[in-house]
Amino acid sequence: MTLSVFIDGAEGTTGLEIRERLAPRGEFSLIALPDDKRKDAVARREALNDCDVAILCLPDDAAREAVSFIENDRTKVIDASTAHRVADGWTYGFPELVGEDTVRQAKRISNPGCYPTGFLAMVAPLVSSGLLPADWPYTVNAVSGYSGGGKALIRRFEENTNVAWRGYGLGMGHKHLGEMQHYAGLTHPPLFAPAVVDAHRGMVVEVPVPLSAMGAKVAANDLHGALSAFYAGSKIVGVADMDDSPGELLMRKNVQPWDGLTIHIFKNEGGSQVRLIATLDNLGKGASGAAVQSLNLISGLAAATGLNLPAQ
Numbered sequence: 174m175t176l177s178v179f180i181d182g183a184e185g186t187t188g189l190e191i192r193e194r195l196a197p198r199g200e201f202s203l204i205a206l207p208d209d210k211r212k213d214a215v216a217r218r219e220a221l222n223d224c225d226v227a228i229l230c231l232p233d234d235a236a237r238e239a240v241s242f243i244e245n246d247r248t249k250v251i252d253a254s255t256a257h258r259v260a261d262g263w264t265y266g267f268p269e270l271v272g273e274d275t276v277r278q279a280k281r282i283s284n285p286g287c288y289p290t291g292f293l294a295m296v297a298p299l300v301s302s303g304l305l306p307a308d309w310p311y312t313v314n315a316v317s318g319y320s321g322g323g324k325a326l327i328r329r330f331e332e333n334t335n336v337a338w339r340g341y342g343l344g345m346g347h348k349h350l351g352e353m354q355h356y357a358g359l360t361h362p363p364l365f366a367p368a369v370v371d372a373h374r375g376m377v378v379e380v381p382v383p384l385s386a387m388g389a390k391v392a393a394n395d396l397h398g399a400l401s402a403f404y405a406g407s408k409i410v411g412v413a414d415m416d417d418s419p420g421e422l423l424m425r426k427n428v429q430p431w432d433g434l435t436i437h438i439f440k441n442e443g444g445s446q447v448r449l450i451a452t453l454d455n456l457g458k459g460a461s462g463a464a465v466q467s468l469n470l471i472s473g474l475a476a477a478t479g480l481n482l483p484a485q
């Protein structure tokens with residue numbers, strides 16, 4: 174059976190990439206609105222009620238409006254925006270953390286934010302297993318490619334080639350804090366320091382872990398072992414081997430779309446300090462690839478269909 178999918182916001186950065194992933198796949202037929210109707214409330218309402226699955230690639234307010242347009246019990250929703258990430262009645266679309274079956278059965282799925290995907294992939298399993306404390310004031314240092322800010326930031330970077338690094342979220346009230354704290358089960362919101370660099374796509378999310386200062390009774394190898402075991406069955410999330418003499422970790426420009434995520438663990442001599450670093454594609458596991466992973470699950474298909482898998 175072919176499932177009909179309507180991407181609301183199909184001309185945006187995330188929406189276009191979902192189309193790219195679904196175009197070659199015979200299991201899905203896409204409902205598309207003509208350009209002059211893509212923001213027309215009547216046409217969107219009709220498409221949202223006609224489709225089996227609606228994928229919302231919209232600003233938060235438009236995503237809330239789209240959900241309010243749905244008047245039937247059949248249409249399932251995958252929302253890429255921040256609007257429903259910690260809302261009642263919504264399933265967080267992170268199958269590795271919440272369980273594939275939970276996503277498979279959901280009718281309302283909220284796609285995780287790109288930075289929280291990197292943060293939670295590392296911290297949530299370590300906190301829930303008790304290896305890292307829930308009440309530590311974690312910090313998150315992260316860089317994103319400029320496509321993470323959608324069409325407006327792409328335009329800004331591509332028209333002003335003189336910006337190499339853009340720190341933001343300087344008021345420390347970033348919209349991703351809620352989901353990071355909630356799904357990692359933390360007492361405090363993390364101190365989050367995001368920045369954009371002059372690359373179209375890609376993301377590096379780092380959590381420093383001063384093991385001895387936090388009084389943790391575990392070593393870097395224990396964190397590595399726990400995360401390797403946690404993701405052992407995953408074709409999407411991988412854990413890099415620990416390297417005794419690491420050189421450098423690079424985020425490159427002009428890379429191909431990638432739907433995986435790799436966790437790196439580095440330690441100092443003596444093992445008192447650890448750096449947990451996740452590398453991913455903000456438009457892959459950070460957005461469009463994650464939406465397709467959830468779409469596969471609610472369609473009864475294998476979760477791991479994605480671009481350039483397995484994890485690199």
Ligand SMILES: NC(=O)C1=CN([C@@H]2O[C@H](COP(=O)(O)OP(=O)(O)OC[C@H]3O[C@@H](n4cnc5c(N)ncnc54)[C@H](OP(=O)(O)O)[C@@H]3O)[C@@H](O)[C@H]2O)C=CC1
Pocket residue numbers: 181182183184185186187188211212213229230231232233235253254255285286287320321322323324325455456459460
């Ligand atoms: N880019 C990324 O890496 C990530 C994005 N997201 C989230 O995904 C969502 C989409 O982001 P992104 O693709 O980057 O943003 P873009 O700005 O690139 O795309 C948003 C699209 O929505 C369209 N749109 C705006 N308002 C309406 C409306 N009322 N009705 C129909 N269409 C509308 C825009 O139209 P127009 O083309 O005319 O501007 C645009 O095409 C956001 O909530 C974002 O936070 C989440 C994770 C990562």
Ligand SMILES: CC(=O)N[C@@H](CCC(=O)OP(=O)(O)O)C(=O)O
Pocket residue numbers: 253254255285286287288317318319320321322323326348367368369
């Ligand atoms: C580089 C950049 O601007 N990134 C966006 C986040 C992109 C993303 O994850 O979107 P959601 O907010 O919907 O989760 C930001 O920091 O606001």
